[in-house]
Every structure is written in structure tokens, then in C-alpha cells.
Amino acid sequence: MSHPSRRLVVQAAAALTTGLLTLTACGSSGAPADSKPSSGSSSSAAAAPKSNLIAIITPSPDNPFFKAEADAAKKKAESLGYQTSVDSHDDDPNKQSELIDSAISRKAAAIILDNAGADASIGPVQKATTAGIPVFLIDREINQTGIAKAQIVSNNSQGAQLAAQEFVKGMKEKGNYVELTGKESDTNAGVRSKGFGDVISQYPDLKRVAQQTANWDQQEAFSKMETILQRNPDIQGVIAGNDTMALGAVAALKAAKKSGVIVVGFDGSPDAIAQIKAGTMLATSLQPAALGATTAVEQADKFVKTGATGQPEKQSIDCEIITKDNADQYGVFAKL
Known part of the structure; x- marks a missing residue:
């Protein structure tokens, strides 16, 4: 039988060993017990300290509309004290995903995004949101709510x-016309085409002889319009889903030596306004790019500072019609 004092020493040693093993197990990752979860978890990303960066991602600045919104967002963000990065995804969902990954790795305070596809952009926007970076969509919506903090688009x-x-008035309610539509993956293309049809369909003497997508692109619109004119030389009007395509149509009509054709666009670009003043375009519908972009930055700033925007997710800004009568009142996608 063991001596009582020796038994007490052994029990004390065993207790100390057990305590040390317990402490070692709690800190087995090598991190202190109150350390944050690993960077692979969404909770740590959400809690990670943010930089003072607002990432601005748009389609190509070769289109003056997208340049105007990027410039406006950058100017507003910097006036509020943020650093900015401005990049283009060129309507390539893969490139967009890479740019959003970059913004996440840089721990951006917010992302302002004119996206590269209503469906293709859902995953990247969700990824940024899961990482704790609020995303504010401008110009184009995505086909899901509840992941972006705002979707601010023109009406x-x-x-x-x-x-x-305006097109119907210019056509005097009759004649053959062509419609050029935008990129099929862009919700705006379908909405605009439907809006055109809702009005024009009320006039049975207006006959659409061709409808083709030119993917928002001027050169593609020029080529498509050349082909359409060869098959349908007797046209009196062209209505296009954006000004870039309208300008391509104007160039094709000029090359075909066709004058007096009514051309109407959508965007309110400076180039379209110049054509309206020159009489080669009838009208364009202004969507205020600068206003949408600055509104998104203001709401991003408020969200960063307070955790809320105070606005609904879906927001729309009314458009304005520009004709020769009021063209002098408009500048770079905004009223002067």
C-alpha cells in the first residue's frame, strides 16, 4: 500500500499534466484562443478590416456612357475621401469575376458595378457580399435580389x-422600320425593346421589316444595317436600343446614300446629340449615367458608415427625351 503523502504528490502532478494538455489542445492551431477564424470563412471576411478603397467596375470606356459613369463615380468617391480603382470587364463575365476577386483581396470598402450579365453576375456579387464587401449595381440589374445593396438603373x-x-411622330405613324437591339444577356435590352413595341404596336401602318441584335456595338450595327439595307432597301426608320448602335446605323445609311431616314437612339450621348443637331438623328432618350453613378457612391458611403443605405434595393431614375428643340440643354449624359 502506497504512502499517503506520496499519493498526494502523484495526484497533484497528474492534475498539472492534464491542465497543460488541455491548454495545448485549445491552442493546437498555434493561434491564441481569441483569434479570428481562418480567412476561408465568410464570418472572418465580413469582420476583416476594410481598406479605404472603392472599386469601380464597368464595361469598356470606349463607350462614352460607361466612361461617363466611371468618371462620375470616381470623382464622387474621391470627393468623399476614398481611394478608387477603375477597371473594365469588357462585358466578359470571367474578367469581371477576376476583378471582383481582386477587390475582395484588397478588402475594398465597396464595389460599384455595371455588370457583365444579369445571370452571370449573380455568383460574383454573392461572393463579394459573403466576403463582407457591399456591392452597388448601376445601369444594369441582375436576376436576383437580396445580395446587392442597391440596383440603381434608369427607368x-x-x-x-x-x-x-418621338419615333412614331417622326415617322408620321406609317412606314417600314428596323429595330436594332442590345446584348441578349443584358436585361436592359429586352426591357427597351418591349418599351418600343408597347408604343409602336399601336400603329398598324408602322411595319418592322427587320429586328437584329448588334450587341450595343457601333461597328456591328454598321455591318448589320448594311446587310439589312441590301435586303430591305425601302425603309423609312431605324430605332435602336442605344446610341452607339444608332450611330452605326447612321453611318450605314450615309454609306448607302440614303437620306431622310428617321433614326432614334437611347442613352443621350454627346455624339448622338451632335447628330441630332446636324439633323441625321431625330431623338435620343437620355439615361442620366452620372446621376446613377454618384447616387450609388453616396449610398455606398452611407452604408460603410452606418450599415444601411436608407433606400430600397431596386431604384430607378426617369429618362428624358432629347430632340433638336432642347439638344443645347444637355451635356455629357446630364442636363447642363
Whole structure:
């Protein structure tokens, strides 16, 4: 039988060993017990300290509309004290995903995004949101709510109806016409086309002889219009889902030596306004790019500082019709 004092020493040693093993197990990752979870978890990303960066991602600045919104967002963000990065995804969902990954790795305070596809952009926006970086969409919506903090777009239906009403007047309610539509993956393309149709369909003497997508692109619109004119030389009007395509149509009509054709666009670009003043375009529907972009930055700033925007997710801004009568009142996608 063991001596009582020796038994007490052994029990004390065993207790100390057990305590040390317990402490070692709690800190087995090598991190202190109150350390944050690993960077692979969404909770740590959400809690990670943010930089003072606002990442601005848009389609190509070769289109003056997208350049105007990027410039406006950058100017507003910097006036509020943020650093900015401005990049283009060129309507390539893979490139967009890479740019959003970069913004996440840089721990951006917010992302301002004119996206590269209503469906293709859902995953990247969700990824940024899961990482704790709020995303504010401008110009184009995505086909899901509840992941972006805001979707701020022009009232495309209202703007398209304004453009179509002007088109109908210019056509005197009759004649053959062509419609050039935008990129099929862009929700705006379908909304604008429907808005045109809602008005024009009320006039049975207006006959659409061709409808083709030119993917928002001027050169593609030029080529498509050349082909359409060869098959349908007797046209009196062209209505296009954006000004870039309208300008391509104007160039094709000029090359074909066709004058007096009514051309209406959508965007309110400076180049379109110049053509309206020159008489080669009838009208365009202005969507205020600068206003949408600055509104998104203001709401991003408020969200960063307070955790809320105070606004609903879906927001729309009404468009305005520009004709020769009021063209002098407009500048770079905004009223002067």
C-alpha cells in the first residue's frame, strides 16, 4: 500500500499534466484562443478590416456612357475621401469575376458595378457580399435580389416609350422600320425593346421589316444595317436600343446614300446629340449615367458608415427625351 503523502504528490502532478494538455489542445492551431477564424470563412471576411478603397467596375470606356459613369463615380468617391480603382470587364463575365476577386483581396470598402450579365453576375456579387464587401449595381440589374445593396438603373421602360413616341411622330405613324437591339444577356435590352413595341404596336401602318441584335456595338450595327439595307432597301426608320448602335446605323445609311431616314437612339450621348443637331438623328432618350453613378457612391458611403443605405434595393431614375428643340440643354449624359 502506497504512502499517503506520496499519493498526494502523484495526484497533484497528474492534475498539472492534464491542465497543460488541455491548454495545448485549445491552442493546437498555434493561434491564441481569441483569434479570428481562418480567412476561408465568410464570418472572418465580413469582420476583416476594410481598406479605404472603392472599386469601380464597368464595361469598356470606349463607350462614352460607361466612361461617363466611371468618371462620375470616381470623382464622387474621391470627393468623399476614398481611394478608387477603375477597371473594365469588357462585358466578359470571367474578367469581371477576376476583378471582383481582386477587390475582395484588397478588402475594398465597396464595389460599384455595371455588370457583365444579369445571370452571370449573380455568383460574383454573392461572393463579394459573403466576403463582407457591399456591392452597388448601376445601369444594369441582375436576376436576383437580396445580395446587392442597391440596383440603381434608369427607368428603361419609361425611356424606351419616350423614344418610341418621338419615333412614331417622326415617322408620321406609317412606314417600314428596323429595330436594332442590345446584348441578349443584358436585361436592359429586352426591357427597351418591349418599351418600343408597347408604343409602336399601336400603329398598324408602322411595319418592322427587320429586328437584329448588334450587341450595343457601333461597328456591328454598321455591318448589320448594311446587310439589312441590301435586303430591305425601302425603309423609312431605324430605332435602336442605344446610341452607339444608332450611330452605326447612321453611318450605314450615309454609306448607302440614303437620306431622310428617321433614326432614334437611347442613352443621350454627346455624339448622338451632335447628330441630332446636324439633323441625321431625330431623338435620343437620355439615361442620366452620372446621376446613377454618384447616387450609388453616396449610398455606398452611407452604408460603410452606418450599415444601411436608407433606400430600397431596386431604384430607378426617369429618362428624358432629347430632340433638336432642347439638344443645347444637355451635356455629357446630364442636363447642363
